[in-house]
Amino acid sequence: MKKTLFDKIWEQHVVEERQDGSSLIYIDRHLVHEVTSPQAFEGLRISNRVLRRPDLTLAVADHNVPTENRINGIKDNIARIQVETLEKNVKEFKVPYIPLMDSRQGIVHVIGPEQGFTLPGCTMVCGDSHTSTHGAFGALAFGIGTSEVEHVFATQTLIQKKPKTMLINVSGSLSIGVTAKDIALAIIKNLGTSGGTGYVLEYSGDAISDLTIEGRMTLCNMSIEAGARAGLIAPDAKTYEYIKNKPMSPKGEAYDKALEAWKLLPSDEGAVFDKVINIEASLLEPHLTWGTSPEDVLSINDVVPNPKDIDKENLRNAMQDSLDYMGLKPGQALTDIKIDKVFIGSCTNSRIEDLREAAAVAKGRKVADGVHAMVVPGSGLIKIQAEKEGVADILIEAGFDWREPGCSMCLGMNPDQLKPQERCASTSNRNFRGRQGRDGRTHLVSPGMAAAAAISGHFVDVRKFN
């Protein structure tokens, strides 16, 4: 029988099929951060259980960490205790850990691939919904809750129902200025935030093959915003090249053997998916969100939608509520929306390519008066690379605030937050109410669009900068 990439990974990881139709699935890689792990470690202690495979686990603090003056430590007591708790737990349970002041520290979904911890064909989990990011390597990677984190600690397995599969075929090529982020936003617009619920998405087609590994991570990262716990892209030469020589990836004979196995992973020609969606890349434009759900997506040259055009009462009211919260009027051109803040960062868009994309727009220009634009690299290594390449200098000269790595304003657990009614062009993944700060207004965009907005003081078609 012809198999999909997902089928192949799933079959290789079934420890036991259970009578009720669910399966016990082996977990090859477990990423851990400070926010969703303390109760799981505590659970092990209470039940007197061991952490079965610390060697398949990797921990880092990212959500709570300050992105400036880090040398002074974490000022917020409760946040500091949470990071210290992680440090205590990784010591007690012998989990490999990247300390806060280590240059390799960064966002958990950035450091996994960067350290070679993420591999094709593996199953990977983390107490974080954006674990879908690692699907860019052909890993079956998904977010779990804290109870499941404890389950993986204790058993290195999870009980799972086999999800359905959806193929998203993106044919053709993207125009200049249109990026992986725009593909992601277009897909979420198409599927809605629950259209992917119960599915694993596989992205394929020329436009996907053409994406860099960084772009693929951006796309897979946002699968959860369409409701899908995991997104997958078949590994290819770019994937193997990226993985080679990373600190934790296989070396020598182990790499050669791995490569043989990885090459068997891509979906067989003619494999059947439960659902198929086709998207033509050349038709995509730079996108942004206008509302308070990631499905509220428009092209940059559109206007704010009108609730009067919505038939169903509860949806019409929901749209009006969103517009009121966002401070927008029906019919208003998106390019007329002025911004206060810019956030370039998050596990969606904080990698070197994202920073280069922003720098290409910012080069020789200045951030508009009254706009505060911050750039938060995904990891210390990316920060160093951007500084070496001159990307950091371009951004700093243009007036961007160059920060230390972490999750930062994507969710504002640290001091990086929007004030009420502040409007932000953000390269993150969620525009939920209050996400970036109470009553803050978030518009999701690509790094290029964020940089262009920073320079202009309002949203603008990034293609005008190319």
Place this chain on the structure above:
Amino acid sequence: MKSFNKLTGIIASIPQVNIDTDAIIPKQFLKTIERTGLGKHLFHEKRYDQNNNLIKDFILNKQPWSQAKIIVAGDNFGCGSSREHAPWALLDFGISCIISTSFADIFYNNCFKNGVLPIILNEKIVDEISMLAEQGVEISIDLEEQQLIVQNKLYKFEIDPYRKHCLLNGLDDIGITLENKKTIDSYEEKLSSKIWHKPESL
């Protein structure tokens, strides 16, 4: 885990779609290292204004719904972040059942790990229950029988048998899985043929 069998209580209607876990429990409360104490922060931005005063017309701030044990809400409840703090906050507030037309996957899973019952019903029934909820009525839920009764109306619901079994008996998943430890051991023995499986050290 606390078991769930029968539940009778006030039902609060929050007739919105896509209620995300950021709304259920905002980020500033995720810094805790405990599972308890989050109830007072449930739906924080809907319940309190910027000066931390109660927003009186929000349903959970009004009598009798401030005593609600059940919530009925729109499509895709619990979308977004994987934070298990969402069911912890609901439970700590006193809510152990959510009724909706659909749930986001991770939240749905997290409920079952905490003795919270998510019930999926069709839109027509959810709308009916939502209208009755506004009258401040009580609803009775019987998991064993897979039914709920409100105002002499009886509705049946579907639930995965294993999850039902665990909820009814308050069973800990980990304990059940560890009964199969030998199966996991033998799976791991086979992994030795994948010589690349173990990560190199950091």
